[in-house]
Amino acid sequence: MTKSAKGTVEQPGKNVKQKSGLNRVLLDLSVNEFVRQLEYKSRWYGRELIKVNPAYTSQTCSNCGYVAKENRKSQSEFSCARCGHSENADYNAAKNILGRGLSCYREC
Numbered sequence: 658m659t660k661s662a663k664g665t666v667e668q669p670g671k672n673v674k675q676k677s678g679l680n681r682v683l684l685d686l687s688v689n690e691f692v693r694q695l696e697y698k699s700r701w702y703g704r705e706l707i708k709v710n711p712a713y714t715s716q717t718c719s720n721c722g723y724v725a726k727e728n729r730k731s732q733s734e735f736s737c738a739r740c741g742h743s744e745n746a747d748y749n750a751a752k753n754i755l756g757r758g759l760s761c762y763r764e765c
């Protein structure tokens with residue numbers, strides 16, 4: 658449903674700007690619904706949901722904290738330019754998100 662409407666050079670899509678806006682709204686609604694469900698389920702099970710700012714979590718080294726765009730070698734590969742720490746990029750970002758949540762939990 659949210660597939661890009663750009664088309665190709667030979668066959669450009671029609672109403673690309675309008676479809677792009679619709680796609681953005683649909684994806685935002687999906688995220689909002691996911692967060693709403695997380696809040697609901699957290700309350701249901703007596704758990705606390707902590708929202709963290711995800712900015713730069715995929716570019717931050719979970720080992721030394723160094724932030725750089727070049728740390729992210731590809732969609733799935735993370736390798737720190739400072740300390741050499743290397744692992745799956747999603748796993749590295751998840752550690753950063755966990756760290757932010759735990760620090761917020763301690764300070765909040």
Ligand SMILES: [Zn+2]
Pocket residue numbers: 718719720721722723737738739740741742
């Ligand atoms: Zn590092």
